[in-house]
Amino acid sequence: MTGRVTGLVTGLVTPRVNGADLARRFHHEVVEPLVRGEFGDVPLVAGRFGGGSDVLGHDDDVSADHDWGLRTTLLVPAGPPVARFLQDALPAEFAGHPVRFPTTWDGSARHRVEVATVEDFVRARLGVGPQDPWSVADWLSFTGQAVLELRAGPVFADDEGRWEELRRRLTWYPDDVWRYLVASAWKQLEQELPFVGRTGSRGDDLGSRVIAARLGEVAVRLGLLLDRTWAPYAKWLGTAAAAAPGGRVLPALSRALRAQDWREREDALCAALEDLLAHQRDVLGGPARATGPFHDRPFRGVVEHLAEDVLAPVTDPAVRALPLGAGSVEGFVRAVDVLVRPDLRRALAAGLTDGTAR
Incomplete structure (x- = not known):
């Protein structure tokens, strides 16, 4: 077990012990002295990287029931x-927590100091090495979660500056790729926004709600793109959006998801999109309005050419050759077993580029 705690409070739950802080103490007080003593001045990169809510700073008392504890990289x-060496040298416990414990991916009780090379650790998440040239297809294959597993957690050691260099490289997408992703989000919204009203007007309230929920996620991801903020996986997507400037659209999106009538639902969605466009005008420019009448029907749609206008300044031929509306792999794939596999993501991204961006 990993030191499960009890006595949860109602409302906002705060951790009794922050996982990243615990990992920092464990590294500096135990792991690093042992490694330095045995292997001398071998260059180290160390921190709380990889998976886990504590890497993102979101762990709480509930997190302690599995895969939480003395985890470092x-x-x-x-x-x-x-x-x-560490398997034999590490103590049985530290600060009241067991050093060796099972996890959901490994039932044996062993230490959870993940030891790897920089190359292997990065490649396991991105599918490419930290020094490789990264193509347009590579960028489209990265998920925000994979990037955050490298960028978000605290760094305990970086003897040669390699981790700082990697994090600098992963600050954000190249500008042309960024514009393409923003344009693709608008195209996805354009393609389905009128269906919120169309389905509702036919009495298919469930269909209207499903479409609204899907477009709500596209809108949340668009807000994070405009904020130049990497999107975590689904569990923490709303949390990340609420903490970002683009989170100002969340009240309107919440109204859309709570709405009992398709007209109210459509109005709230359109209000959120107008807020997003207002934000976009500050960073990338854009028209005066995001939504308008959909032909002669009593429904709303995204205005014509909004997506194309975002894409217009792009000069990279590999980006211009991409299908508008597809976006990155995580923008059109929801299967977790695909999203966590860099090899599968890269295969899908290569299909998007059709050989033009490899």
């Missing part, structure tokens, strides 16, 4: 048997 050059 130690990246070293290939060769020294650091992992095997």
